[in-house]
Amino acid sequence: MGRTLRTALVLTLAGTLVATALVANAGAGHARVVARYRIGLVLPDLSNLYIAGIRDGAVAQGKKSGADILVKGTNDAAGQTNAMLAYVGAKVDAIIVDAIDGNAIVPAVKAANKANIPVIAVQSNVNGGQTATFIAGREDHAGVAMGSDAVNWCKNINPCKIGIVEGIRADQSGAEENKAFRATVGKHSNIKIVGAAETQYDPAKALNVATNLLTANPDLNYIYAWWDPGGAAAVKAIQAKGKLGKIGVASQNGDCIELGLVIKGSASVTAAFFPSIIGGGGVTNAVAAINGKKLPKYIEAPVLGVSTQLANDWLAGKSQPPAALKADIMKRLQEAKSGHCPTK
Numbered sequence: 058m059g060r061t062l063r064t065a066l067v068l069t070l071a072g073t074l075v076a077t078a079l080v081a082n083a084g085a086g087h088a089r090v091v092a093r094y095r096i097g098l099v100l101p102d103l104s105n106l107y108i109a110g111i112r113d114g115a116v117a118q119g120k121k122s123g124a125d126i127l128v129k130g131t132n133d134a135a136g137q138t139n140a141m142l143a144y145v146g147a148k149v150d151a152i153i154v155d156a157i158d159g160n161a162i163v164p165a166v167k168a169a170n171k172a173n174i175p176v177i178a179v180q181s182n183v184n185g186g187q188t189a190t191f192i193a194g195r196e197d198h199a200g201v202a203m204g205s206d207a208v209n210w211c212k213n214i215n216p217c218k219i220g221i222v223e224g225i226r227a228d229q230s231g232a233e234e235n236k237a238f239r240a241t242v243g244k245h246s247n248i249k250i251v252g253a254a255e256t257q258y259d260p261a262k263a264l265n266v267a268t269n270l271l272t273a274n275p276d277l278n279y280i281y282a283w284w285d286p287g288g289a290a291a292v293k294a295i296q297a298k299g300k301l302g303k304i305g306v307a308s309q310n311g312d313c314i315e316l317g318l319v320i321k322g323s324a325s326v327t328a329a330f331f332p333s334i335i336g337g338g339g340v341t342n343a344v345a346a347i348n349g350k351k352l353p354k355y356i357e358a359p360v361l362g363v364s365t366q367l368a369n370d371w372l373a374g375k376s377q378p379p380a381a382l383k384a385d386i387m388k389r390l391q392e393a394k395s396g397h398c399p400t401k
Contacts, residue, residue, distance in 0.1 A: 094344060108332070114337040179335050199309045204240070207305060216247055219278065222281070311389065313399060331385055
């Protein structure tokens with residue numbers, strides 16, 4: 058007891074209706090399967106398995122909707138802006154963007170608006186211009202899931218020291234997650250955040266930050282990383298200090314590598330998002346926007362807290378994940394347990 062989440066956290070207001078909402082306009086895409094659409098997709102670095110999942114979901118839905126998906130992935134804000142402007146210049150039919158910097162991307166969004174090209178924001182919203190809709194899991198729910206795990210881990214420790222491996226502070230999605238995590242642990246007087254540093258979502262920098270946190274705080278109890286590769290880097294730093302399994306680690310995405318660490322108990326929890334649903338929903342709704350359909354301002358995608366306890370219970374058949382998410386999360390867990398994780 059004590060250091061695992063005991064119940065499945067399906068952190069979405071829409072519950073099992075989310076998948077339906079994301080594909081509600083699928084008919085618009087099927088109406089013109091023969092006529093090809095061109096949709097530009099601007100993402101962060103595709104070496105991140107989660108981001109690759111958004112791409113894969115978009116490409117798969119593109120085949121069903123008669124759309125060619127043009128993909129650019131980079132963690133450089135200027136690179137994302139240039140990619141989006143290039144898509145505007147190429148007169149694509151729509152653009153889907155997961156902005157690494159919601160402010161820096163605004164001029165490109167406005168350029169798309171001027172060219173009457175619908176813009177669909179996914180995962181991270183943009184801070185200016187007009188978007189047809191925004192599709193994402195609730196980052197605050199993910200932050201609460203990870204913060205709750207930290208509170209549970211710290212229950213009998215006073216003081217319980219937590220270090221934070223940040224991504225990019227200008228990233229709206231990471232900032233919301235971080236705010237919710239801090240608010241959750243901040244309610245408990247025994248918990249103290251002893252350090253935090255930005256990494257630009259670079260795993261090598263994350264390893265350095267985690268190592269520095271552990272060196273400066275030999276009695277560190279818990280590390281929260283904004284994203285799974287940062288969580289994996291934290292585990293590596295903990296292992297180098299000979300403290301594997303003795304320090305809790307939380308991160309977000311639910312990628313195969315991090316799930317493998319959670320299964321082993323090297324990490325304590327990952328807040329799993331469902332990138333293929335987000336990517337597929339982006340394309341479905343882009344096609345709907347191309348055809349003049351008015352979309353809701355926000356479409357919520359599911360988030361699922363996966364702890365060591367839950368992961369192993371699900372794999373052993375002792376309990377079941379939520380039905381709407383079962384096929385996806387079980388596939389990831391089985392790949393993680395086997396060690397056969399996708400590489401890109």
